[in-house]
Amino acid sequence: MVPVDTTGPAVAVVGAGLRGATYARRVLAAGRGRVVAVAEPDPVRRARFAAEHRIPPERVFPGWRELVAAGDAQGAGRLADGVIIATQDAEHAEPAVRLAGQGYHILLEKPMATTEADAERVVAAVERAGTMLAVCHVLRYTPYTRAIRRLVEDGRIGTPISVQHLEPVGWWHHAHSYVRGNWRREDESGPMLMTKSVHDIDWIVHVMGELPSRVGSFGRLSHLRPENRPAGAADRCLNCAIEPGCAYSAKRLYLSCLGDPGREAWPLGAVTHDLTEEGVLTALREGPYGRCVYACDNDVVDHQVVNMEFPSGATGTFTVTAFTPYAQRQTRIFGSAGCVEGDGVRISLRDFVTGELETVDTGSDHESPDGRHDAADEALADAFVEALATGDPAPLSSNGRQSLDSHRVVWAAERARHAGAVVDITPPDGFAAPPPHSPAKGTGIR
Template identity: 40%
Template sequence: MKTIKLAVIGAGARGFLSYMPYVQRFPREAEVVAVAEPNNERRTRFAEALHLGPEQLYSSWEELLSQPKLCDAVLICTQDQMHYQPTIAALRAGYHVLLEKPMSNNPMECVDMERIAREEGRLLSICHVSRYTPFWQKMKQITHDGLIGDVISIQHNENVGYLHYAHSFVRGNWRNDALSSPMILAKSCHDMDLIRWIVDADCTKVSSFGSLGHFHIDNAPAGSTDRCTDGCEVEHTCPYSALRYYMQDTELNPFAALIADPPSETNRMKAILEGPYGKCVYRTDNNVVDHQTVNMEFENGATVIFSMCGFTRDMNRIVQIMGTKGEVRGDLLSGRIDLFEFSSGTQSVIQTLTSNSGHQGGDDGIMRQFLSDLRNGQYIDTLTSAEASLESHLMAFAAEESRRKEGAVVDMKLFRQSLSSTVLSESR
């Protein structure tokens, strides 16, 4: 087995905690030869875990990619708005790329990245890790094999989880679309991708509604303060108390480990006192929606209703797919799938494997597949290639455009043509 050599750009939660455990468990499959990370503590932690020397450490992606070609592929795990430039530079320098989702917060950059990867003959794979989980692969198999006939309609719910939403999208890195991406892209591009994959047809029309309904100053309780530590009179009863949430045992609450590096109690308290994670959830600079629905119509006649909500007790995805010969319902968290076939009138229960590893095993799955694709020279038509991912990204961008235009229907054919024409004219 050829050992694939990798470089990592961005050694945060995704670049280090999500993908490096696979490399550490299977050293014959992959070897990390360099890392680029501006944060000194993260860079040092990464180097120690992956046994890198000082000469293999870089403070920026520009510094790393200015060197003679170091390896086979690059993992790019930076923030949303920092994907385009290192991806283009890596592709032009001859690297294959595994890129964290979303591709970009700019639709024209997404189109351009896919075009350049195709022109360079490089594998650009997007981290739509859900496709690699046993649950979603079984759902795809059921629909692909025709067990419920032709797909007619889908109802897909994304339960974000009230504490996850507050952590990531009220206080965290994805709280403001000027700093990252709209919610439909930052969080729900997984769902757009799964819907497109299962329907297996191009989307023709999109409309969307949603807003930031709760987490703003107008809903701040009487007696609340700018920070949870400023003498807030309702802190002890608030479900979003930073003191109670982030000072929990990090083994029980993995989000608590993400607010400080390293996540000692002293460092976490300092982060609560001084950083964004100690802010009152009603007094931050957040602007992304806390609930959104998207209506979609596809070329094959299928219709889809997608709903994302931040006010749920758990983090889960629940789906119901209705076909001409049957119906299938699934609950990702439990791994349970219920299949009902009209002809026999029978119901069967399929229990898929669940996993405590990242994204129900999806993080491991995409690393395994990416390395396999590189060893086998499979650079096009891969499961989560940029070509496969681009369409679902455009669906998300169209949904956000519709939402901002009070639910106006977006014609996807015209939307695609407008983007492609702009990109081509700018590339000349």
């Protein structure tokens, strides 16, 4: 076990599921900070996390409210320098507001809130407190992103004219998270474009160097719905006659995770703590993850397109779809003097002057089976600890206001989808849009 740093920044964790545990584990492994408190309602996760980080019982809490109360009771106001908030989406805003008020610097899992009003409350609370806020836009922290953004900023493709970006969710991943899982309903977590793809909208803004000025969107729940249920399908996979030939078999998916530590952590860790065949079968027999995908209460889209127009005159399209292999994002950026195409690992650049094709291997890898994003989770955790140690937010790729801007693009796209309209996006105060058809470099977006 890595020795606990007793001098580096102290970090509390609210939500010890996959995301919170991943960031905290990096804080411990990097040896520059220490995890000193945890708030987690699941007793198994709470006990496991506390043991891993050697947190004393008086700093182990069943929820964030108890953590807040402990800080107040001790007169300290806070138990750590910073806090990682990785609760379920609907439980992001309230702890963020309260913990900012106690003086915590915050690393907040995306989305920052499930409503625009709550996101604004979070940013206002942080600004009142004078603390740092970083939303977990982990895609900003990959070597691939840094490389592709540098090519655009350096003018290697001339003026960016248009961008195409695809998020291939994967058929089984979509069924796990957005049909059977915690993000299946808008009224419980939010639209899929927010819960899954605010990552991607933020990435497009980050790479293009400007916020869209207008958006339109189309998408719906097309296939994974009751009227498409195959004849003879049962309500649960374990007693379904057609399960062996079904692409969405829960039995096949989750039993195949056993023996693979990464896949036992995710997706199986969301299904059961009992990592045995009998434990998995019991969870599928009794819990939500054993349901037929055509007999669930899901209502989020299974495919969506967002069309964007930028102040510079550039255009963009973003597609998210369930009906793909589980794969990395794919992007094409077309410029006046060249174009780039990337798959999350390799970037191909075609120079229109020379006609030459240059290939850049960024050393990145596909999103890991246990939910880590190409070591970007680790890079983000490192940046947060560095910011805590120095009091300087420079290591963090975005601040609260910039994250709020990206979230607002998503909410505008959702309004456009529901209304069947094109929605104008008002530039944030102080944002200087680039002149038409100018390169993205120097527009003020970090």
